[in-house]
Amino acid sequence: xxxxxxxxxxxxxxxxxxxxxxxxxxxxxxxxxxxxxxxxxxxxxxxxxxxxxxxxxxxxxxxxxxxxxxxxxxxxxxxxxxxxxxxxxxxxxxxxxxxxxxxxxxxxxxxx
Amino acid sequence: xxxxxxxxxxxxxxxxxxxxxxxxxxxxxxxxxxxxxxxxxxxxxxxxxxxxxxxxxxxxxxxxxxxxxxxxxxxxxxxxxxxxxxxxxxxxxxxxxxxxxxxxxxxxxxxxxxxxxxxxxxxxxxxxxxxxxxxxxxxxxxxxxxxxxxxxxxxxxxxxxxxxxxxxxxxxxxxxxxxxxxxxxxxxxxxxxxxxxxxxxxxxxxxxxxxxxxxxxxxxxxxxxxxxxxxxxxxxxxxxxxxxxxxxxxxxxxxxxxxxxxxxxxxxxxxxxxxxxxxxxxxxxxxxxxxxxxxxxxxxxxxxxxxxxxxxxxxxxxxxxxxxxxxxxxxxxxxxxxxxxxxxxxxxxxxxxxxxxxxxxxxxxxxxxxxxxxxxxxxxxxxxxxxxxxxxxx
Numbered sequence: 001x002x003x004x005x006x007x008x009x010x011x012x013x014x015x016x017x018x019x020x021x022x023x024x025x026x027x028x029x030x031x032x033x034x035x036x037x038x039x040x041x042x043x044x045x046x047x048x049x050x051x052x053x054x055x056x057x058x059x060x061x062x063x064x065x066x067x068x069x070x071x072x073x074x075x076x077x078x079x080x081x082x083x084x085x086x087x088x089x090x091x092x093x094x095x096x097x098x099x100x101x102x103x104x105x106x107x108x109x110x111x112x
Numbered sequence: 113x114x115x116x117x118x119x120x121x122x123x124x125x126x127x128x129x130x131x132x133x134x135x136x137x138x139x140x141x142x143x144x145x146x147x148x149x150x151x152x153x154x155x156x157x158x159x160x161x162x163x164x165x166x167x168x169x170x171x172x173x174x175x176x177x178x179x180x181x182x183x184x185x186x187x188x189x190x191x192x193x194x195x196x197x198x199x200x201x202x203x204x205x206x207x208x209x210x211x212x213x214x215x216x217x218x219x220x221x222x223x224x225x226x227x228x229x230x231x232x233x234x235x236x237x238x239x240x241x242x243x244x245x246x247x248x249x250x251x252x253x254x255x256x257x258x259x260x261x262x263x264x265x266x267x268x269x270x271x272x273x274x275x276x277x278x279x280x281x282x283x284x285x286x287x288x289x290x291x292x293x294x295x296x297x298x299x300x301x302x303x304x305x306x307x308x309x310x311x312x313x314x315x316x317x318x319x320x321x322x323x324x325x326x327x328x329x330x331x332x333x334x335x336x337x338x339x340x341x342x343x344x345x346x347x348x349x350x351x352x353x354x355x356x357x358x359x360x361x362x363x364x365x366x367x368x369x370x371x372x373x374x375x376x377x378x379x380x381x382x383x384x385x386x387x388x389x390x391x392x393x394x395x396x397x398x399x400x401x402x403x404x405x406x407x408x409x410x411x412x413x414x415x416x417x418x419x420x421x422x423x424x425x426x427x428x429x430x431x432x433x434x435x436x437x438x439x440x441x442x443x444x445x446x447x448x449x450x451x452x453x454x455x456x457x458x459x460x461x462x463x464x465x466x467x468x469x470x471x472x473x474x475x476x477x478x479x480x481x482x483x484x485x486x487x488x489x490x491x492x493x494x495x496x497x498x499x500x501x502x503x504x505x506x
Binding site: 009099100105 | 256267360367
């Protein structure tokens with residue numbers, strides 16, 4: 001159903017019933033997207049175990065907010081690359097290796 | 113002279129707007145320049161669709177000029193050759209600039225986006241926090257690592273990726289600009305910022321803030337543009353990386369273009385995020401926390417929890433509690449009032465989602481139930497920019 005699959009981008013929420021944890025994970029992962037998600041439980045350990053099984057870049061346990069100090073981005077159709085956190089800085093650099101014979105160790109110019 | 117916006121269809125005045133905000137100049141190479149053919153776009157307060165200002169709109173030659181300015185600033189320096197500490201100092205000064213103009217930025221963003229104001233204040237405050245956080249990373253980021261190689265002595269260096277084209281959507285324009293701009297500037301990149309044509313005004317203020325903070329000319333260039341002209345930015349051979357936040361449809365197009373050119377790209381796209389309620393959860397605690405996360409910013413936020421998964425045994429209780437909570441969300445029009453829902457730029461979002469909606473105008477606000485195997489809707493999102501919060505069973 002469209003409402004349960006496509007991003008509506010309006011104030012609309014779909015409520016979907018499930019039978020058992022495996023089906024809940026199955027429904028959560030039955031999506032072309034994988035951006036965010038959350039698990040709400042009285043048992044945070046159980047919720048965390050469920051969160052690990054969701055193919056999504058940003059999972060909340062008993063909350064649904066981003067931690068901007070960590071990498072944010074999507075699995076699957078939700079994107080490519082990460083923003084925020086140190087990984088967000090990695091997106092703006094090219095890695096370069098500079099080598100010399102092992103007998104002539106290189107030191108960083110930036111080192112004091 | 114103050115101008116009062118007319119009554120909204122609901123009869124609620126939105127309050128006074130000062131003189132139209134006129135931003136007829138693009139920011140290119142450290143100068144404020146007229147766009148080719150003097151193109152401008154009207155910026156509207158989406159709830160009433162009344163103009164609040166006017167902004168310069170870039171054409172293809174403006175984009176080319178901006179890219180060349182950024183290229184020159186990167187290739188010829190000094191920015192790309194400054195130390196991380198020197199760049200961090202500029203970021204900190206820009207953070208002070210944000211702080212000094214916070215009220216203005218909050219008001220501007222509230223008006224041009226139409227966002228609930230309680231979401232805009234944090235967005236602007238986070239911009240400063242984020243600048244400071246990146247400045248802090250200058251000391252700890254592994255710019256150069258000495259490593260024992262397998263065969264050689266090895267230095268692993270991190271060089272700026274180069275000229276970055278940053279394309280930002282209208283739903284959180286400032287908030288989504290910063291995670292591109294901060295790391296790009298910290299690493300020594302130069303940037304062509306393409307703010308959305310619907311909400312470009314914040315970006316001119318940002319340019320002024322960075323200019324005052326001492327950012328060298330050409331390091332940040334601001335060119336609002338429509339989709340066709342934006343594609344010129346994506347295609348431009350002098351751009352090294354495109355960072356895009358927006359729809360999956362456009363992201364796919366950008367990825368194809370960049371792929372052909374072996375250009376770097378990053379995409380932050382859509383979502384259909386699931387909130388799983390486990391059967392041991394206390395609904396009285398969970399629903400008040402979860403309900404706002406299903407439709408923040410009038411539902412126009414990529415990480416909204418738009419699918420709520422409920423154990424079958426508690427399904428009716430979840431639907432009832434969610435519907436009751438969502439029905440109580442205030443839907444408002446005043447730029448300065450707290451509300452959950454203000455704007456739906458439905459013209460864009462409905463077409464982007466390609467969703468087929470079935471309006472049920474006789475239903476009250478809140479939620480609607482499945483009828484004859486098809487969902488019904490109480491908000492005709494496809495025909496109105498103003499959408500009432502809706503939940504549906506599926």
